[in-house]
Amino acid sequence: MTLTPSHIIEYLFCPRFTYFEYVLGIPQYEEKFFKVQKGREIHELKANQNVDYLRKKIGVVKKHQYQYITNSNLRGEVDEVLELNNGTMAPLDFKFAEYKDIVYDTYKTQLYCYAILIEHNYEKKVNKGYIVYTRSKNKLVEIEIKEEDKKNVKTYVKDIYEIIKKNIYPKATKYKKRCLSCTYKNICTE
Numbered sequence: 235m236t237l238t239p240s241h242i243i244e245y246l247f248c249p250r251f252t253y254f255e256y257v258l259g260i261p262q263y264e265e266k267f268f269k270v271q272k273g274r275e276i277h278e279l280k281a282n283q284n285v286d287y288l289r290k291k292i293g294v295v296k297k298h299q300y301q302y303i304t305n306s307n308l309r310g311e312v313d314e315v316l317e318l319n320n321g322t323m324a325p326l327d328f329k330f331a332e333y334k335d336i337v338y339d340t341y342k343t344q345l346y347c348y349a350i351l352i353e354h355n356y357e358k359k360v361n362k363g364y365i366v367y368t369r370s371k372n373k374l375v376e377i378e379i380k381e382e383d384k385k386n387v388k389t390y391v392k393d394i395y396e397i398i399k400k401n402i403y404p405k406a407t408k409y410k411k412r413c414l415s416c417t418y419k420n421i422c423t424e
Contacts, residue, residue, distance in 0.1 A: 241256075242394070327348070
């Protein structure tokens with residue numbers, strides 16, 4: 235089993251997501267949520283628009299759209315893998331969201347996962363990524379990606395595999411407000 239950025243994000247939201255979904259095999263039925271469906275529609279639309287457009291302002295010399303890439307632990311589909319004029323590469327992800335002067339950790343974590351995958355598959359350094367906020371006139375935001383960020387993701391991957399392989403029932407999140415919107419709230423016990 236390889237993990238996706240969503241697995242990492244769910245684990246960071248609450249480690250019990252991993253237990254319920256991947257140890258007990260109880261699906262969360264995320265397809266029913268509006269934002270998930272709308273996000274998928276936006277991705278399909280963007281795939282067909284601006285196919286030849288290069289973001290030259292940020293030094294893009296070539297792009298690879300909708301790249302499904304893997305390594306031995308992670309997998310994911312990157313909206314755009316950008317080749318930059320300084321010899322590095324960067325992931326670009328479209329979000330069906332408004333930019334409100336903050337970039338959520340979930341968005342950053344997804345870019346960190348993509349950075350690991352790009353470095354593994356393209357053998358080029360990744361030290362930044364980009365998010366396009368489609369509900370804010372396609373605002374482009376640059377995110378710095380440090381070695382520590384990639385190292386943290388690798389640690390999360392290791393922790394998730396440990397929960398799955400050893401059938402560990404982990405501690406719940408310390409942020410109890412998260413429990414209110416959790417798809418597992420009716421079966422989760424302390």
